[in-house]
Amino acid sequence: MSVSVQKPYQLTQSQKMMVFILSMSLYGLSNMFTELIPSIQLGFIELSVEYFAxxxxxLCILFHPFYAAVGASLGEIIFGELMLGQFGGIGEVEKFITFSLGMFIAGILVRNPLxxxxxxxxxxxGLLVYHLLGAIVDIGKVWIGVDEFEAVSGLAESIVIVEGVALLNDLLFSGILFALLPTLYLVPRLYGKIEPLLGMKPRNNKVHYSLGQIxxxxxxVIAVVLASIAILSEFLSETEWAFGEWEPEFLETIGNWFIWVPISLAALVTIVVLVVIRSRSKMNTKELKNVG
Incomplete structure (x- = not known):
């Protein structure tokens, strides 16, 4: 009696690259649209659309957590920072690492997408990891003294209250409305339907792993090291060791309409990726018919 061994979910290098580019272009495009949405100020609480996470x-849950997470973070830097002339240099390393880490953790925690x-x-x-690390960085900068911010005059500890309220705001407002609810809607509906378009098989939702295995x-250890690098890079960005900042002067003369240039580029990249995915899907279908 033979026992079948379930192979782990794997993607080819071309499929991983496709997931990477798709995540980069889609999230980069969405990130630029958040720049156009105004924020609402309620006292000291600011309600704003921070992301379409x-x-x-x-993509992290349905496909490959690592490539989808890193692709999204890179897409935000390229389309939402560099092309808009808002690149913060070494300070961008912190957000790149913390956001990628949060999305990656969210992806690996899901064993059954349904x-x-x-x-x-x-x-x-995943969102808690991302926002909590950001709050720790902001609090640390004030306490160490590389950044000046005192919500209560003469009381640096008040930053804890401000960051705590901001953390809850991010989780309960942007986190639920623009991350949790759309993800809960999309994942079950796309599972098993979108994967064939990329020439992939859906993740096996019958294979269960314990949290200890994940x-x-x-x-x-890797997460702690990356978080430490993120914190250090953000601290450096507030000192004389900061480098890599880029904010071109010509954008002030051009005006706000320039935002549509990177939006168009990101949309073009997305369309090209979708066309390639569609053509590959048709080729795979023809090959299967010929074999049959």
């Missing part, structure tokens, strides 16, 4: 979250409870816990855990000591 459901895009990388959905399990809404798993998806909910994974999404909120969150390994190696992963924890």
């Amino acid at each position: 459901f895009i990388p979250l959905t 399990n809404r409870k798993q998806v909910t816990i994974a999404v909120m855990a 969150i390994t000591p190696k992963l924890v």
Whole structure:
């Protein structure tokens, strides 16, 4: 009696690259649209659309967490920072690492994409990692003294209250409205339908892993090292060692209409990727028919 061994979910290098580019272009495009949405100020609380994180979250859960997470972070830097002339130099390393880490953790925590409870816990855990690391960085900069901010005059500890409120605001407003709810809607509906378009098989939702198998000591060590690098880079960005900042002067003379240039480029990249995916899907279908 032979026992079949379930192979782990794997993608080819071309498929990984396709997921990477798709995540980069889609999230980069969405990130630029958030620049056009005005924020609402309620006292000292600012309600704003920070991101459409459901895009990388959905791709991380359905496909490859690493390539989708890194692709989204790079897309934000290229289309949402560099092309808009808002690149913060070494300070961008912190957001790149923390956002990628949060999206990656959310992706690996989901063993069954059809399990809404798993998806909910994974999404909120990933967002908590991202926002909590950002809050720790901001608090640390004030306490160490590389940044000046005192919500209460003469009381630097007040930054904890301000960052705590901002953390809850990000999780409960942007996190639920623009990350959790759309992801809960999209993942079950796209699972098993979008993968064939990229010439891939859906993740096996019948293979179950314990959290101990997913969150390994190696992963924890890597996460701590990356978080430390992110914190250090943000600290350096507030000192004389900061470098790499880029804010071209010609954008002030051109005007706000320039934002449509990177939006058009990101949309073009997205369309090209979707066309390539569609053509590959048709080729795979023809090959299967010929073999049959």
